Amino acid sequence: MSNVNLISEVGSNLHPQAYEDTLNILNSFVRECEKRNEIHWVCNSAPGQGKTTALKELTKEMASKRMASPMLIVFNNKDTMNSYYEEISEYALEHYRPFLIQYLNEDNFTKVYDEVDQYQVLCITQQRLRDLRLGYGDFNKIMYEEKEGQRARERLIIIDEMPIFVNDADFDISSKDNAVDWFDHLGEVSSLDEEDMQFGRILINKLIAREMEVGEHVTKNLFRYIQGGESGDKLNEILKKLKVDTANREHVDKYKWFLKLLRKDNVGVLDRSKYGTKIMCAEAIDYKPMGNILILDGTSDLMPSFYSGYIMKGVKNYHNYKGRLNLHHRAISTSASSRTPDTIELISEDMFKLRTKYGEILPLMAKSDVQRYIDMKVITENQISLFETKTVGDVAESHSEMPINIFNTVGKNVLSDFDSLALLNLPIRHPSSYKKYAIALFGTETNIRINDGNFSNWFEDEAVQRLYEEVFMADIVQLIHRCALRNINATTPVHIFLYTNQKRWIERLQEHFGLPNRNMTKVQLRSNGQGRFMNDCETWAVKSLEYCRAEMKRINNPLGVSVYSSTIGGAKFKEWLKRHWSDEMKREKIIEVFEKKELTIRVTSNGYKMIEFNGGLLYLE
DNA sequence: GCCTGCCAAGAAGGACAACC
DNA sequence: GGTTGTCCTTCTTGGCAGGC
Numbered sequence: 313m314s315n316v317n318l319i320s321e322v323g324s325n326l327h328p329q330a331y332e333d334t335l336n337i338l339n340s341f342v343r344e345c346e347k348r349n350e351i352h353w354v355c356n357s358a359p360g361q362g363k364t365t366a367l368k369e370l371t372k373e374m375a376s377k378r379m380a381s382p383m384l385i386v387f388n389n390k391d392t393m394n395s396y397y398e399e400i401s402e403y404a405l406e407h408y409r410p411f412l413i414q415y416l417n418e419d420n421f422t423k424v425y426d427e428v429d430q431y432q433v434l435c436i437t438q439q440r441l442r443d444l445r446l447g448y449g450d451f452n453k454i455m456y457e458e459k460e461g462q463r464a465r466e467r468l469i470i471i472d473e474m475p476i477f478v479n480d481a482d483f484d485i486s487s488k489d490n491a492v493d494w495f496d497h498l499g500e501v502s503s504l505d506e507e508d509m510q511f512g513r514i515l516i517n518k519l520i521a522r523e524m525e526v527g528e529h530v531t532k533n534l535f536r537y538i539q540g541g542e543s544g545d546k547l548n549e550i551l552k553k554l555k556v557d558t559a560n561r562e563h564v565d566k567y568k569w570f571l572k573l574l575r576k577d578n579v580g581v582l583d584r585s586k587y588g589t590k591i592m593c594a595e596a597i598d599y600k601p602m603g604n605i606l607i608l609d610g611t612s613d614l615m616p617s618f619y620s621g622y623i624m625k626g627v628k629n630y631h632n633y634k635g636r637l638n639l640h641h642r643a644i645s646t647s648a649s650s651r652t653p654d655t656i657e658l659i660s661e662d663m664f665k666l667r668t669k670y671g672e673i674l675p676l677m678a679k680s681d682v683q684r685y686i687d688m689k690v691i692t693e694n695q696i697s698l699f700e701t702k703t704v705g706d707v708a709e710s711h712s713e714m715p716i717n718i719f720n721t722v723g724k725n726v727l728s729d730f731d732s733l734a735l736l737n738l739p740i741r742h743p744s745s746y747k748k749y750a751i752a753l754f755g756t757e758t759n760i761r762i763n764d765g766n767f768s769n770w771f772e773d774e775a776v777q778r779l780y781e782e783v784f785m786a787d788i789v790q791l792i793h794r795c796a797l798r799n800i801n802a803t804t805p806v807h808i809f810l811y812t813n814q815k816r817w818i819e820r821l822q823e824h825f826g827l828p829n830r831n832m833t834k835v836q837l838r839s840n841g842q843g844r845f846m847n848d849c850e851t852w853a854v855k856s857l858e859y860c861r862a863e864m865k866r867i868n869n870p871l872g873v874s875v876y877s878s879t880i881g882g883a884k885f886k887e888w889l890k891r892h893w894s895d896e897m898k899r900e901k902i903i904e905v906f907e908k909k910e911l912t913i914r915v916t917s918n919g920y921k922m923i924e925f926n927g928g929l930l931y932l933e
Numbered sequence: 934g935c936c937t938g939c940c941a942a943g944a945a946g947g948a949c950a951a952c953c
Numbered sequence: 954g955g956t957t958g959t960c961c962t963t964c965t966t967g968g969c970a971g972g973c
Contacts, residue, residue, distance in 0.1 A: 680934095740967085742967095743967080743968075762968090770966095770967085813965070813966080814966085878954080886954085888947085921954095934973105935972105936971100936972085936973085937971090937972085937973105938969105938970090938971090938972105939968105939969090939970085939971105940966100940967105940968100940969100941966100942965100942966100943964105943966100944964080944965080945962100945964075945965095946962085946963080946964090947961085947962075947963090948959100948960085948961080948962100949958105949959090949960085949961105950957100950958090950959085950960105951956100951957085951958085951959105952955100952956080952957080952958100953954105953955080953956075953957100
């Protein structure tokens, strides 16, 4: 049994049943494709359940069969592609199959491109797949296996992780050159003369600015402003001179978007916020017309909006979340604006405390905060190398990976060495990403406005809000699986520390993983409000001590005194004590501060609180 | 690049009154 | 003394502008 061999090979990292279920889906996809076309599936097997291993096994099985279908395997980064390629090409070598597998990326493009259609299995990255779908590159060359003397055969497409579903562009005249950067570039590679460059640049900027001023929610063809005039003819001539063949793909994309804005109505959305206006363009990329497709995405069930038209092939989730996963809510505001030096310091202090209890914890944070946390030593000496940008030479030499941050952990297997992760802020993307998804999926008429002042719903439109929540949950669930949790047979507890004040996400995660309350903790980190609480604590303790000493002297009782809180500080102290006594954390703090002054708070049988002082006994002796 | 202030409405919490 | 209800103040939230 090849399955069993494979499982023993990779050891304890695979769950036999989860792996078998996953492999079954891959196999049935291949079998189904032999019978019919237009098969579009998504395999929702949780991270760590052996999707990549099953893919390797499938490839090997197919390699041993005569006339097995050719495949196009799509990876979301170079590292996973390399690891797959290395294993399969070794297998090919052992089994004398020189034309079993090839990969194509920018490093080897000129070397292998001519013969890529000779290989049974071809690997590319998601960027290349997107480009092919958008019309860049030779579709047939990649999509068909074509050996001499044989009929060309269409490849089955298997995509590892969610592919790029959105093609988008922004036109923004307030940020530097954003609206004409593509024109500058295309002009340069097309050797436009200076006069054309100037004319085009100014006119394009004007057209976009004009549309922003007068346009409504959706753009109308920009050409209407110059229709029939000299400028219109001249712009058409200049655009005709632009050569896209040698140009940078990114700029060609934007050029295509501009042409659409110029000629058609309802292309761009005017994104008006109080910070300015920009024209947002976005369209969904539908891969289904490319052929039979299987997407392997372990969080696809969380984002159904993206997978309409695909048949969901679920695999039972075999992770033992209840027995292993612990979520720790460290309540403190970690939004972009509240990450002040004070907040960073509070989080850092908390992390040091946590490390003495939980051992090594890998912190993850926004890219912009990496240096600050290196300075604070929250990122420890032996973790720094994961966060630092490596020089090109280093990367080539060691095959090492891009530096990590909270948004760049995809395919980072190194994270699985850590039993504990700390998310020092939430992986919430810039709102424009969610807006573009919404435009792409729901159309240009969608209301993409931010719901100012209501933070339980970030977006005014309910569907856009739901979309944002889908993406967020998929992002964070993926992220949580990147640590040792993904080692599905391990029994070690996993601790995830989430620094945020948005408790609804903690609740959503608890629900998603089905965690009982005993797997959850919550600690309020000192915020401004808590700072004030500690001040009040100190103030009332001092007042209580003063009062008790005076009272002891007055009644001349060396055994100590016991007084009601309201006697000391009136209703104000009574209210304060009552309110904070109900909060366990705060109660402990109050007791601690009062004990330092040799004051005890005794709760009587009917619930009354008495402030007691007997340190005077020693004092009077 | 760092930091502060701004937006604006809900949540949290403080002050006080009325009542048990 | 505690509890409940009301009114009021302060805090919170993410992205951006603008000062330094």
